[in-house]
Every structure is written in structure tokens, then in C-alpha cells.
């Protein structure tokens with residue numbers, strides 16, 4: 001008998017039929033004698049629908065009211081799922097985030113979980129009930145409703161599993177595990193039997209939206225056994241592991257992540273003197289704009305070109321800030337491009353292999369894809385390219401690193 005925390009995403013609870021199917025699945029686990037705590041998302045499309053309703057009323061609604069609004073999606077699914085369970089003779093209780101007492105900070109729309117009161121949940125489990133908790137939401141110390149950022153139900157699931165010391169946190173979604181890259185983009189993508197937390201964190205940070213970044217951080221920090229599986233079909237899914245496997249033939253690259261949400265800005269002809277980088281970047285961060293990749297290059301005429309990337313939504317605001325900075329610094333010009341994408345290869349195997357980056361650049365060159373920016377870390381290489389080449393680049397890299405042949409033999 002085990003305690004499982006299971007999270008079901010939007011597509012998995014996207015209709016009454018799907019909710020009934022989840023209840024059937026939960027019944028099977030319950031019949032086997034397991035204890036279950038379930039975190040659910042809103043029905044697919046619901047959070048987007050609520051956001052667009054808000055935009056119809058006010059262009060920039062207050063984050064506090066946004067949270068009151070978007071948290072309602074999950075409240076619908078917890079109640080419907082409990083009804084479906086009770087119909088099957090399984091006692092169940094639904095709770096919103098604030099009823100459980102998922103305590104968060106007050107950063108509306110991107111709050112962080114600080115503490116979870118597990119007493120009530122444990123009481124229900126002791127009574128043989130299935131506990132169904134609304135994902136994506138909590139409440140701050142003053143009782144204001146908060147939400148955890150898009151995809152935040154993953155983090156609710158993992159945080160509940162950590163607080164309850166569950167045997168496993170199982171993320172049920174619409175694909176049967178973590179793949180070498182998004183299977184909706186590359187047909188030959190393969191399911192990975194395992195992936196390390198470190199790699200999963202890089203994949204999530206670099207744009208793979210299968211798990212919210214914070215859920216992976218949380219799972220790594222609290223050593224929560226984490227598995228991604230399909231709610232539509234049976235299978236072992238993908239286990240996110242702490243240890244690197246000591247297999248003889250470790251793949252150099254485990255996966256490819258990509259992100260279309262990027263835009264690039266360059267200040268040309270900045271005087272090459274100390275303090276320039278901070279003079280450019282401080283006003284950008286003061287405007288609440290997050291900067292991703294940064295490249296600075298010195299030209300022969302004692303000036304530098306300073307390039308960085310931001311989220312595409314922040315492009316216009318960043319350009320405005322830079323124009324003011326450029327005038328002040330007597331720089332030549334500000335240029336930008338919001339039709340770019342970032343493609344990254346990720347793998348702990350890179351640590352012990354030379355030539356990974358050059359193999360990547362070679363594969364892109366063979367397809368005639370120009371690299372605009374490069375950044376590397378111990379376990380990843382990222383490049384910025386024109387957005388129109390994104391899918392071609394991902395496919396070319398998938399083949400170049402032999403990911404079409406990844407061994408996915410079941411345990």
C-alpha cells in the first residue's frame with residue numbers, strides 16, 4: 001500500500017467524459033489499497049478563457065483580481081471529480097488551495113508556496129477518503145487568493161507530495177512521458193525511460209512546457225520521486241531521477257528544448273568604457289523585464305555592440321527603455337528582432353564529451369541555418385536562430401545526435 005499524489009492536467013480533465021475516466025482510474029488505485037491525494041487543473045482552455053474575459057473588461061487588471069478570477073477554473077474540476085468518485089462509491093473530499101491552507105507569498109499571479117498544512121488531508125486519508133485539491137492556487141498570510149503561474153498545478157502536486165512524504169508524485173498528462181523533444185513537433189521523438197532532475201530543470205527552463213520549472217525545482221530540493229505518465233493509456237512513463245545512471249553508454253544529449261517566446265535587442269556602437277553593461281541593463285530590470293542571453297562584442301573602433309534577449313511580450317517595452325539609454329550613452333543605434341527562437345540541446349553526458357557544440361553548429365550549418373547568438377553551460381548549448389527555421393533545426397539536431405534511436409525499453 002502506497003501514498004500517491006497524482007496530478008491531472010487540463011486535457012486529462014477536459015470534459016465530463018475525461019473526468020469520469022480519471023475517476024475510473026482512481027478507483028483502480030483505490031481498489032488496490034493505495035491512499036490518494038489528487039491535484040487537478042482547470043478543464044483545458046478554461047484558464048485562457050477566463051484571462052480573455054478579464055481583458056475584455058480591463059486592459060491591465062489588478063493581479064489580485066486576476067487571481068480571484070483564474071482560480072475558479074480549478075474549483076469546477078475538483079467538485080466534478082469528487083462527484084464522479086462518489087458516484088463510484090468512493091468517499092472523496094474536494095478542497096480549494098486556501099481551504100487546505102496552501103500558504104504562499106503575496107506575489108499575485110506568480111506566487112510561491114511557503115507551507116502546506118497537511119493535517120486536514122491526513123485526517124481525510126485516515127477516514128479512507130480520496131482528497132482532491134485544486135491545483136495552481138493558494139492563499140497568502142492575509143487570506144488573499146493567489147495563483148502559482150501558468151502550469152502551476154504541477155507545482156501543487158509536487159509540493160503536496162513533499163509535504164505528505166508521498167511514495168511518488170505522478171503527473172498525468174496527454175503524452176506518455178518526457179520525450180527527447182516535443183513529440184508534437186518531431187514525429188520521431190522518443191520517450192525517455194529516465195531523465196535526471198538537473199536535465200529536466202534545464203529542459204523546463206529552456207522552454208519545454210511539459211512540467212512547470214518550479215515543480216522540478218521543488219521535486220529536486222525535497223527529493224520527491226517524480227514520474228510523468230499518460231492519463232489516456234497505461235505505461236511506465238518517465239521517472240525523474242536524482243542520480244545519474246551509471247550506464248556504460250550514456251547518451252551525450254538527452255533532449256532538445258525550444259522556445260519561440262523570445263525577442264532580441266541590440267544597442268550598436270556603445271562607447272567601450274567600464275559601467276556600460278550596468279547602464280544598459282539596470283533600467284531594463286527596473287522596468288521589470290527579465291533578460292535571458294547576453295552577448296557583448298568589442299569592435300575595432302573602441303565601441304561595443306551589446307545584444308540581449310527578452311520575453312517577446314516585453315519586446316516593445318524593452319525597446320522603449322533602450323532608446324532612452326542609447327541617447328544617454330551616445331550609442332549609434334538600437335535594433336531589434338522579435339522573430340527569433342532559441343533551440344537548446346541538454347544532457348549531463350556533455351560533461352565528459354568534447355565537440356558537442358561543434359557537432360550542433362555543423363548540423364545547423366548543413367541546413368543553411370544561421371546562428372545569431374550562442375550560450376553554453378556545463379550541460380546545455382543554446383542558440384538563437386530565425387523563428388522560421390525552428391522546426392527544421394530541432395529535427396536536424398534530433399537526427400544529428402541520434403535521438404531517433406533512444407532506447408525506451410520498459411523497466
Ligand code: ADP
Nearest residue numbers: 009010011173174178179181182184208209210
Ligand atoms: P497538462 O495540461 O497535462 O499540464 P501540458 O500541455 O502542460 O499538459 O504539457 C504536456 C505537453 O507538453 C505535451 O502535450 C507536449 O506537446 C508538450 N511537450 C513539450 N516538450 C515535451 C517533451 N520533451 N516531452 C513530452 N512532452 C513535451
Ligand code: ASP
Nearest residue numbers: 041047136150151152153
Ligand atoms: N490551469 C492553469 C493553467 O492553465 C494551471 C495548470 O493547468 O497547471 O496554467
Ligand code: MG
Nearest residue numbers: 009151209210
Ligand atoms: Mg501543464
